[in-house]
Amino acid sequence: MQNILEQIGIENYIYLSVLLFCIGAFGVLYRRNAIIMFMSIEIMLNAVNLLLVAFSTYHQDAQGQVFVFFSMAVAAAEVAVGLSILVSIFRNTGSIDIDNLKNLKG
Amino acid sequence: MSILTIFYILAAFTLATGFLTVVSKNPIHSAIYLVLCFFSVAGHYLMFNAQFLSLVHIIVYAGAIMVLILFTIMLMNLNKENEPNKNLLSKISAAIAFGLLGFVMLATFIKTMPIIDTYKQSGQDYQSIKVLGKVLLNEYMVPFEFASVLLLVAMIGAVLLSKKSTSIQ
Structure with missing residues (x-):
């Protein structure tokens, strides 16, 4: 099996991950809908995971892939807890627009 | 292709x-x-x-x-x-932040040098399911178990958070 990094190069994967991470950060800043912000956080997590796998292949070491596996487990737990928080926010305020959550502002 | x-x-x-x-x-x-x-x-x-x-x-x-x-x-x-509260200022600032973040990170990485000049395939198997399973259950045994505890805690927390609380009102 020929390694694809000989043909593609690690730089292209770095640029792809950086752009994907920037798209995720843009989504968190741009949208006010809390569910879309969650999806943007997932995009950012995916960008970092993709770069970890790329460097794991680059160094030909399995540790990076194990780390990505744990990161996926943490992402699953985070989404479950975050969505249940969203459900309770929706139940209390009637919307998931995060601009409505200003109760702690003095 | x-x-x-x-x-x-x-x-x-x-x-x-x-x-x-x-x-x-x-x-x-x-x-x-x-x-x-x-x-x-x-x-x-x-x-x-x-x-x-x-x-x-x-x-x-x-x-x-x-x-x-x-x-x-x-x-x-x-x-x-419907997207309530169309705040134009926050959208412009989000676009500017997106551009600046992308510019800084790309400018950081565009001048970096790879540490390996000529990339060589070592030939050994390092990422098949068999090898990953061995790494996961030998070296990373304790974190693997703690991941299960994390998922259990997340499950209990999600059920508790989304349960309708009748005691407050």
Whole structure:
């Protein structure tokens, strides 16, 4: 099996991950809908995971892939807890627009 | 068709679906685009020959997480195209922050040098499911067990948080 990094190069994967991470950060800043912000956080997590796998292949070491596996487990737990928080926010305020959550502002 | 062409097509697809996820008005459309984005990231993993991660990525992200998000969208009846509080200033500042972040990170990485000049394949198997299972259950045994504890705690917390609390009111 020929390694694809000989043909593609690690730089292209770095640029792809950086752009994907920037798209995720843009989504968190741009949208006010809390569910879309969650999806943007997932995009950012995916960008970092993709770069970890790329460097794991680059160094030909399995540790990076194990780390990505744990990161996926943490992402699953985070989404479950975050969505249940969203459900309770929706139940209390009637919307998931995060601009409505200003109760702690003095 | 060279492998570089396949990479460019797949990368363009990933970036386009990721961007459409962010800018779509309808949350259902965003979720569908995000599923496509996850599948293309799984395609990138397959190009690395990381079969285990590719399968786990499809199962966890496209299977579990997206079903959870879609279920929440349907449950809260959010599939209408209203975005309240169109604040133009925050949108402009978000676009500027996006541009600056992308510029700084690309400018950081564009001058970096790879530590390996000529890339050589060592020939040993390091990312098949067999090898990964051995690494996961020998060296990373304790973190693996703690991941199960984390998932259990997250499950209990999700049930407790979304339970209708009758004692407060």
